[in-house]
Amino acid sequence: MIDARTFVRYNNHMNFRIDPDPITKITQMGDVTLYEPAGDQPHSEKASVAAGRFQSRSLADCISHVSTPTGKKPILKTMLTTACERNCFYCPFRAGRAKIKRSTISPDDLARAFDTLARSGQVDGLFLSSGIIKGSVTTQDKIIDTIEIVRKTYHYKGYIHLKIMPGAEYDQLFRAMQIADRVSVNLEAPNQMRLDALAPKKDFDAELLRMLHMAEQIRRDHPGQKLASTVTQFVVGAVGDTDVELLSLTSGLYRQLKLARAYYSSFNPVTETPLEGVAPTDPRREFRLYQSSFLLRDYNWEVEDLPFQPDSNLPLDVDPKRAYADAHLRHNPVEVNTADRDQLMRLPNVGPKSAEALLRARRHSRITDLAQLRKLGIRAPEAAAPYLLLDGKQPPVQMSLL
Secondary structure, eight states, rough: OOTTOOOOEEEEEEEEOOOOHHHHHHHHOTTTTTTOOSSOOOHHHHOOTTOOOOOOOOHHHEEEEEEEEEEEEEEEEEEEEESOOOOTOOOOTTTTOOOOOOOOHHHHHHHHHHHHHTTSOOOOOOOEEOOOOOHHHHEEEHHHHOOOOOOOOIIIOOOEEOOOOOTHHHHHHHHHHHHHHHEOOOOOOOHHHHHHHTTTTOOOIIIIHHHHHHHHHHHHHHHHHOOOOOEEEEEEESOOOHHHEEEEHHHHHHOOOOOOOOOOEEEEOTTTSSTTTTTTHHHHHHHHHHHHHHHHHHHOOGGGSSSSOOTSSOSSSHHHHHHHHHHHHHSSSETTTTOOHHHHHHHHTOOOOHHHHHHHHHHHHHOOOOHHHHHHOOOGGGGHHHHHHBBBBBOOOOOOOO
16 A cells, blocks of 8 residues: 555646655655764664665664763654765765765754654654755754754754754854754864865865864853753774874864864765775774773873874774883883872773772772772773782782683
8 A cells, every 4th residue: 555645646637746744754864874973882873784875764774872961862863955065075965976865854844753753752862964055054044943943843852963064154053052962063084185185175174173163162152051062073094084183183172172072983985976996994993093082081191192103093903091001001000009090090991980989999098909999890900900009019910721
């Protein structure tokens, strides 16, 4: 039986086409945000799908279970339109690419569809992006209009993550930060030279980096308001970008512009794009970038502390923190009973929470064995044993029989 919602009805000499309902439109778009991370644990949240597959025509592919600042949620991830006037060399939705079906949904229809899905319990959050049509300002207005309807008409108070279009205006960014929980400005590359090879119609400073500067200025201009956090995303490995470039910029964004986090998306070639012949990026590189990014954001590391190789990239076969410990702490171990917080966090398996637990425990007694570390919440303290001292002594570690 043909669904009446998509049935093309002919009557006499006139054609009457009944457009798909909003949820069907979203389903027809499919997994259009496949490579757009939205949560706080992008590796565990990434769908396991064939490289290059888009628009799979399943509503389930439009819903991702992601970790947000308010807990894990099923998030509707979609776009207002898959049409785009930009020609980014890596993008499946680039202008002129024939092997993609273009779909567009109005702000009213998308808001109505989201309300239906939210009320039925299928989703509890929205990640909204869009291709660019009639300029970035017009497109950003449509994104904002959608969320205004979601918030005001349907009274949704939950989690919303919005994409900011390159070159959006100050007032648009301010409004987006008022009505969303998180906004994302995709830098895509670490500098203009790399961006030229990746997305030649974009201006790195004027259209992209400036948005992140404006977001921080908005926070300063409106200190009493609850405003969305800002994130960015990089496409990794398509155009010769190095880990030094990516992490140096990331460090500056964390410290100067209060960036909440950086996302790193391993490049995967898409057919009928200028970069279709470029090899995909090893996913281990993406993982090492995330590990290093958190060391910069949460552990007070400097870029110079990271174990870069001569080619300016991180080693793929070893955790960056372990590589640092092998190079710097094996012959100069950290005394757990006297080290400060930052020194403790140089140890493998010691993070901010366990470092605080160590500092509190030291006020009452000296730490003399690995069992005490385990009780304080340090996972597998044996991994840290070669790099620390307990009361001036290297702790004994049972040798593996394998």
